Amino acid sequence: MHYGTGQAYTTWQDLRAAAVAINLAGTDQQGEIILHESITIANNTLDWLGLGIDLNHYWRIKPAPGLGWRDAGLAYSKPAAGIKITANAGASNGFKASNGFVLDGLILEGTNTTAAKPQFDIGRTSGTDSDVAGVENCWMDLGNGACYPLIVRRSPKTTGAVPTVFARRNVIVVSGGTQPALVTQGNPLVERNTIRVPTPAAVNGLRLIIGANNHGGWCRDNAIDGSILEEHSGAFSVETAASTASVNNHYSGVFTKTGTGAGYNLAGWINDLTSAAFDGAGYRPADGGVLIGAASATAENTPDINGNNSGLDPDVGAIQRNAAAPLATGSITGVTTSGQQVSVSGTQSLAVSGSASLTGTTSGGTVPLTIGSGVFSAEFADVPPGTYSCQVLLYNSEGAVTSITGGAVVISDITGSPEGPAVEDAIPPQMQGTISLSGLTHNSYTTGVDAATDNVAVTGYRVSQDGGSTWIDKGASRTHNHTGRTPGATDQVRWSARDEAGNWATPLSRAVTLAAAPDTTAPVMTGSIAVSAKTHNSYTLTWPAASDAVGVTGYEYSLNGGTSYIDASAILTINVTGRTPSATDQVRVRAYDAAGNKATPLSASVTLDAAPDTQAPVMTGAIASSLVTQTSYTIDWPAATDNVAVAGYEFSVNAGSTYTDNGTTRTRAVTGRTPSSTDQVRVRAYDAAGNRATPLSLSVSLLAGGGVLPPGPGGTIAGFSPATFFQMLAMAGES
Missing domain, CATH: 2.60.40.10 (Immunoglobulins)
Structure with missing residues (x-):
C-alpha cells in the first residue's frame, strides 16, 4: 500500500515531521512524497532516525508526473528543467542522515561552502541492517568550497548481503570545491553512476574515495572521470564480499591504495581499460562526459541512465558511443x-x-x-x-x-570473338514519352521520365533545370524533386539517359513556370465603424473600404469581440438584427484577401436601446357620475396602474367611437349634452408608449328638458336643496 498525505507543506522540516508521524511500519505502508515545486533545505539540524524503516516501509521522494528532468528529454549537460532539491548546509547540514528516504528522478544541487558539512548525506552513521536510503536516477550538480558534495554510508556492515543504502544510475557532476565527488563509508552500494568534474584541477583530479573511515563498499559498473583512492584499513569480512563485487569500473586517472586493510579486487577495476583507451576506438564523451572504449558498450559496464541498456546501443547520458568529430x-x-x-x-x-x-x-x-x-x-x-x-x-x-x-x-567482354574484335558502342539511348510534372508550388515541383531504351543497356539518368548548362546526376532514379526555386520564374528542365559506353541521349525538354510567391501581407483598414438606425434589437454597420497589396476579397464582422466572425462578402454595410435589448455588442470588422490574410480589425461598442413598453395600463373599479342635468353631468374614476407609469386618461361619450384627452385629471364635467338622451361613457388610461387600458364604461341618462323635479324627502330636489338646485339650473341656462 502506498500512502500520500494529500497535504501541502511550506517547509521541508514540516514535511519531515508529518512523514515521521505517519509511522509507515506501524501501518504497514510505503509512502510517496510527490514534489510539484523545487525546494531548498537550509541549516538542517533534524535527525532522521527512529522511522522504523525497512525494505517494505520507506518514503520515496520524486517529482510529479511530467515534471522530472528526464521528462524534458535526456541531456548530456545539466538539464534546464525539472523539479530540484537544493541543499544549503550553511552552518549545519543539507540533506543529512536520510535513513528512510529514497530520492528518485530529481535534480540535486548543493550551494553551501562550509567545511566538512555534507550537501547530501545518504544513509546514517549508525543504525540497523534494515535501514533503507538511496539516491537514483538523479542529476547532481554539487561541490562548493570545502564541503562534502555526496556521502553514501551504512553501518553496521552486513556480511555478504547486498546493501540497502545505495547510489545508482546517477549523473554526479562536481563543479568546484576541494573535496572528492563521492565518499563511501560502511557498506553502501554504488553502481552504474557517471561521475565527472568539468574542472578537474579544482579537486586535484580526485573523484572517488572508497572505504573512508576504514570501511569498504560495493562499487561496480561506474564510469569515473578521474582518479580513485582506496583508503580502508580494516579487516572486516564484509569487505571481502564487497571487493569481489567491485568490478567493471572505468576511470581516466589512477587507482591509489593508502589503507592497510585487505585490498580490493584491483583486477576488476582495471581489467578492461587504461587511461590511454579513453580516447580511442571512435568513442567520445558528450559535452564533457567520460570517454569510454568498446568494452563499456555492454550492458554490464554502461551506466544505465535511461533504463534501456542493450548491447552496442548504450544509454544516452553523460557518456555516448559516437565519433567525436562529425561524420563525413x-x-x-x-x-x-x-x-x-x-x-x-x-x-x-x-x-x-x-x-x-x-x-x-x-x-x-x-x-x-x-x-x-x-x-x-x-x-x-x-x-x-x-x-x-x-x-x-x-x-x-x-x-x-x-x-x-x-x-x-x-x-562488356572485349576479349574478342571469331568474327573479330568487339565494336565500340556509339549509339546513344533514346528517351521515351515526355517529362511529367507534379507538386508544382511557388518554389518547388517534381519531374520524372519514362524508362529510356538503348541498344545495350541504360546505366543512368541526369536532369537539368537551366536548359542543360548544369546537370544533376540521378543514378538509376527517374524522378527529381526540384526545391529552392524562384517564385514566378520559368525553369528549362532537361532529362537525359546514358549507356555503358558513356553515350548520352538527346534530352527531353519542358518549360516549368513556378507559381507566384504566396501573398503573406494582410489588408489594411483605416477609419472607423459607423453605427446607424439603432433600435432595441437591431442596427446598421458601415465601414470604410480596406486596401491590400494584391486585392481585398471581402470582409467579416464579429459581434462578440472577435471570438467568432460572420462573413459579409464584399459589401461595406450590414444590417444587424435579432440582438438583445440594452446589451452592448463589441463589434469588430476586418478585411481578408484571397490568400486568407486578415487585417487588424476596426472596433466599436454598440449599446442597444431598451426593449419597448408593450404592456397597457390596467383600470379597476367603476366610473362615478354626479350633477346630472338635462345637458351636463360630472364623471370621475379611480387611478389606473402601469408597469412603467400612467401618462394620462381619455374619455368617450359615444361608446368609444371618439375619445377626448383629459391629461392626468381623473374627473370631468361633461356639458352640451342632449336632454333625455343616454351617453355611453368610456374612460381609459394610457402610458408614454401609447399603450391603452381596457376602458371602464358607464351609461348616463340626462334629464328631460323644461321639467322640474318635485321636492324629495326633506324638501330636497334631486338630492339637492332647492336653492342649490335652482342655482344649478340657472348655470345651465334653465332659469
Whole structure:
C-alpha cells in the first residue's frame, strides 16, 4: 500500500515531521512524497532516525508526473528543467542522515561552502541492517568550497548481503570545491553512476574515495572521470564480499591504495581499460562526459541512465558511443567506363581518407580514394566483365565511416570473338514519352521520365533545370524533386539517359513556370465603424473600404469581440438584427484577401436601446357620475396602474367611437349634452408608449328638458336643496 498525505507543506522540516508521524511500519505502508515545486533545505539540524524503516516501509521522494528532468528529454549537460532539491548546509547540514528516504528522478544541487558539512548525506552513521536510503536516477550538480558534495554510508556492515543504502544510475557532476565527488563509508552500494568534474584541477583530479573511515563498499559498473583512492584499513569480512563485487569500473586517472586493510579486487577495476583507451576506438564523451572504449558498450559496464541498456546501443547520458568529430558526408556524382577501366568521382565534406569498391556478379576490387578539396576520385583497372554497383566509404579524422553508393556499372567482354574484335558502342539511348510534372508550388515541383531504351543497356539518368548548362546526376532514379526555386520564374528542365559506353541521349525538354510567391501581407483598414438606425434589437454597420497589396476579397464582422466572425462578402454595410435589448455588442470588422490574410480589425461598442413598453395600463373599479342635468353631468374614476407609469386618461361619450384627452385629471364635467338622451361613457388610461387600458364604461341618462323635479324627502330636489338646485339650473341656462 502506498500512502500520500494529500497535504501541502511550506517547509521541508514540516514535511519531515508529518512523514515521521505517519509511522509507515506501524501501518504497514510505503509512502510517496510527490514534489510539484523545487525546494531548498537550509541549516538542517533534524535527525532522521527512529522511522522504523525497512525494505517494505520507506518514503520515496520524486517529482510529479511530467515534471522530472528526464521528462524534458535526456541531456548530456545539466538539464534546464525539472523539479530540484537544493541543499544549503550553511552552518549545519543539507540533506543529512536520510535513513528512510529514497530520492528518485530529481535534480540535486548543493550551494553551501562550509567545511566538512555534507550537501547530501545518504544513509546514517549508525543504525540497523534494515535501514533503507538511496539516491537514483538523479542529476547532481554539487561541490562548493570545502564541503562534502555526496556521502553514501551504512553501518553496521552486513556480511555478504547486498546493501540497502545505495547510489545508482546517477549523473554526479562536481563543479568546484576541494573535496572528492563521492565518499563511501560502511557498506553502501554504488553502481552504474557517471561521475565527472568539468574542472578537474579544482579537486586535484580526485573523484572517488572508497572505504573512508576504514570501511569498504560495493562499487561496480561506474564510469569515473578521474582518479580513485582506496583508503580502508580494516579487516572486516564484509569487505571481502564487497571487493569481489567491485568490478567493471572505468576511470581516466589512477587507482591509489593508502589503507592497510585487505585490498580490493584491483583486477576488476582495471581489467578492461587504461587511461590511454579513453580516447580511442571512435568513442567520445558528450559535452564533457567520460570517454569510454568498446568494452563499456555492454550492458554490464554502461551506466544505465535511461533504463534501456542493450548491447552496442548504450544509454544516452553523460557518456555516448559516437565519433567525436562529425561524420563525413558525400555523394557519387559520376561513374564512367572506358573498356575495362572504371572512373568514380564525387563530392565530400570532412573526409580525410576512403575507399571505393565494385561489387556485383564478381568482385571488381577495392581501391583507395584520392581526396581533394570537397571532392574525391578513384580509378579501377582491368575490371572483369559483369554488372557492378559502386560503394564508397568516407572516413573522418577519428576513423568513423560513412557509406555511400552509386549507380550500376556494366563492363562488356572485349576479349574478342571469331568474327573479330568487339565494336565500340556509339549509339546513344533514346528517351521515351515526355517529362511529367507534379507538386508544382511557388518554389518547388517534381519531374520524372519514362524508362529510356538503348541498344545495350541504360546505366543512368541526369536532369537539368537551366536548359542543360548544369546537370544533376540521378543514378538509376527517374524522378527529381526540384526545391529552392524562384517564385514566378520559368525553369528549362532537361532529362537525359546514358549507356555503358558513356553515350548520352538527346534530352527531353519542358518549360516549368513556378507559381507566384504566396501573398503573406494582410489588408489594411483605416477609419472607423459607423453605427446607424439603432433600435432595441437591431442596427446598421458601415465601414470604410480596406486596401491590400494584391486585392481585398471581402470582409467579416464579429459581434462578440472577435471570438467568432460572420462573413459579409464584399459589401461595406450590414444590417444587424435579432440582438438583445440594452446589451452592448463589441463589434469588430476586418478585411481578408484571397490568400486568407486578415487585417487588424476596426472596433466599436454598440449599446442597444431598451426593449419597448408593450404592456397597457390596467383600470379597476367603476366610473362615478354626479350633477346630472338635462345637458351636463360630472364623471370621475379611480387611478389606473402601469408597469412603467400612467401618462394620462381619455374619455368617450359615444361608446368609444371618439375619445377626448383629459391629461392626468381623473374627473370631468361633461356639458352640451342632449336632454333625455343616454351617453355611453368610456374612460381609459394610457402610458408614454401609447399603450391603452381596457376602458371602464358607464351609461348616463340626462334629464328631460323644461321639467322640474318635485321636492324629495326633506324638501330636497334631486338630492339637492332647492336653492342649490335652482342655482344649478340657472348655470345651465334653465332659469
